[in-house]
Amino acid sequence: xxxxxxxxxxxxxxxxxxxxxxxxxxxxxxxxxxxxxxxxxxxxxxxxxxxxxxxxxxxxxxxxxxxxxxxxxxxxxxxxxxxxxxxxxxxxxxxxxxxxxxxxxxxxxxxxxxxxxxxxxxxxxxxxxxxxxxxxxxxxxxxxxxxxxxxxxxxxxxxxxxxxxxxxxxxxxxxxxxxxxxxxxxxxxxxxxxxxxxxxxxxxxxxxxxxxxxxxxxxxxxxxxxxxxxxxxxxxxxxxxxxxxxxxxxxxxxxxxxxxxxxxxxxxxxxxxxxxx
Amino acid sequence: xxxxxxxxxxxxxxxxxxxxxxxxxxxxxxxxxxxxxxxxxxxxxxxxxxxxxxxxxxxxxxxxxxxxxxxxxxxxxxxxxxxxxxxxxxxxxxxxxxxxxxxxxxxxxxxxxxxxxxxxxxxxxxxxxxxxxxxxxxxxxxxxxxxxxxxxxxxxxxxxxxxxxxxxxxxxxxxxxxxxxxxxxxxxx
Numbered sequence: 001x002x003x004x005x006x007x008x009x010x011x012x013x014x015x016x017x018x019x020x021x022x023x024x025x026x027x028x029x030x031x032x033x034x035x036x037x038x039x040x041x042x043x044x045x046x047x048x049x050x051x052x053x054x055x056x057x058x059x060x061x062x063x064x065x066x067x068x069x070x071x072x073x074x075x076x077x078x079x080x081x082x083x084x085x086x087x088x089x090x091x092x093x094x095x096x097x098x099x100x101x102x103x104x105x106x107x108x109x110x111x112x113x114x115x116x117x118x119x120x121x122x123x124x125x126x127x128x129x130x131x132x133x134x135x136x137x138x139x140x141x142x143x144x145x146x147x148x149x150x151x152x153x154x155x156x157x158x159x160x161x162x163x164x165x166x167x168x169x170x171x172x173x174x175x176x177x178x179x180x181x182x183x184x185x186x187x188x189x190x191x192x193x194x195x196x197x198x199x200x201x202x203x204x205x206x207x208x209x210x211x212x213x214x215x216x217x218x219x220x221x222x223x224x225x226x227x228x229x230x231x232x233x234x235x236x237x238x239x240x241x242x243x244x245x246x247x248x249x250x251x252x253x254x255x256x257x258x259x260x261x262x263x264x265x266x267x268x269x270x271x272x273x274x275x276x277x
Numbered sequence: 278x279x280x281x282x283x284x285x286x287x288x289x290x291x292x293x294x295x296x297x298x299x300x301x302x303x304x305x306x307x308x309x310x311x312x313x314x315x316x317x318x319x320x321x322x323x324x325x326x327x328x329x330x331x332x333x334x335x336x337x338x339x340x341x342x343x344x345x346x347x348x349x350x351x352x353x354x355x356x357x358x359x360x361x362x363x364x365x366x367x368x369x370x371x372x373x374x375x376x377x378x379x380x381x382x383x384x385x386x387x388x389x390x391x392x393x394x395x396x397x398x399x400x401x402x403x404x405x406x407x408x409x410x411x412x413x414x415x416x417x418x419x420x421x422x423x424x425x426x427x428x429x430x431x432x433x434x435x436x437x438x439x440x441x442x443x444x445x446x447x448x449x450x451x452x453x454x455x456x457x458x459x460x461x462x463x464x465x466x
Contacts, residue, residue, distance in 0.1 A: 252421035257431045272425045
């Protein structure tokens with residue numbers, strides 16, 4: 001493994017923050033080494049400085065992409081922390097359906113966004129909750145969008161195939177049997193769920209007003225890697241992208257105090273969600 | 278005693294006895310089954326870390342079936358297949374179905390012990406990863422309870438402050454009335 005020196009740490013940390021928004025503590029040199037060593041080697045670099053220079057010069061952005069993939073690959077699980085999904089099932093969806101339906105004879109449109117969808121587990125869990133709650137009741141049109149900064153994550157999410165370690169924690173056996181098909185040593189999400197969702201690449205540091213307004217936004221455990229300044233910018237933009245009576249769900253150990261006064265916290269049972277003032 | 282329980286499945290009594298003795302000599306916890314049916318029964322009764330099974334056995338329950346049964350009962354059980362040289366292709370098929378490894382006959386015991394060591398190491402790592410995960414979940418739950426209740430308290434205090442500000446800025450009220458009302462709000466909160 002290629003060792004990183006203090007000067008390179010500063011340089012690479014800064015570069016990663018520029019391209020991803022992720023602020024990596026420079027005391028964690030092992031994290032840079034374990035995640036970037038193989039990227040450096042794959043591109044024939046003997047040092048991290050060489051890698052950073054090469055990545056900046058590369059007009060195809062291929063090196064930048066592999067750095068983003070290596071840095072941002074985080075573990076996510078199906079129904080990670082049951083709270084948000086119970087919240088959606090028992091509070092948010094019924095309220096939204098109540099608020100949106102019966103005004104016209106048109107279908108009730110509900111748009112949901114998983115803003116850092118990683119390899120797709122969160123959005124598929126949301127789709128499963130909707131499927132279970134509404135079965136195939138006509139009259140509702142759901143748009144489920146997942147976005148992530150990593151190309152590798154987006155393509156794995158789109159493929160919807162998970163190994164048994166990724167599947168077994170968190171996912172109930174009844175859901176596994178019902179919504180997944182055994183595929184060699186892995187499990188693949190069934191088409192009926194796959195067809196409900198869309199994934200695409202998006203850097204949350206960039207503007208995203210083009211996506212339109214959403215009724216529910218999930219943005220869990222991603223802003224924790226940003227500086228306070230970047231967190232303020234992000235949640236301000238999310239407030240712009242949320243319908244006036246929409247719902248924001250963040251990670252259960254995250255807080256918006258001192259980050260975005262436009263959101264007020266509300267409690268339902270053991271979970272918190274946010275709405276605009 | 279080594280920290281690995283092994284079930285040996287082989288219809289050949291000589292090989293079965295040989296495997297049992299050599300593994301016991303290495304201090305593994307060993308049990309034996311003479312065919313797939315006995316193996317199925319034993320797997321249903323207790324957990325084994327490793328199943329070491331012959332690929333070709335008489336009857337409808339061969340090595341592949343033992344593999345499937347073991348994995349179905351508990352996916353943490355690792356299965357190593359023993360094959361004749363001529364059936365290497367089926368061994369590769371078995372790997373696709375979730376076998377961790379295969380050994381060719383005649384059995385090279387050094388090789389077998391090496392692979393068992395690897396499995397033991399892997400299981401230790403897996404177990405400590407699971408322990409860490411449980412610890413992390415517990416900590417996360419405790420942290421989220423604290424953070425969420427603080428978040429609600431802060432929001433409530435902010436609301437109170439806003440109300441106090443509105444009262445204090447109210448020109449229609451006399452100063453002592455403003456202060457009295459503001460104090461009421463502070464006491465309520």
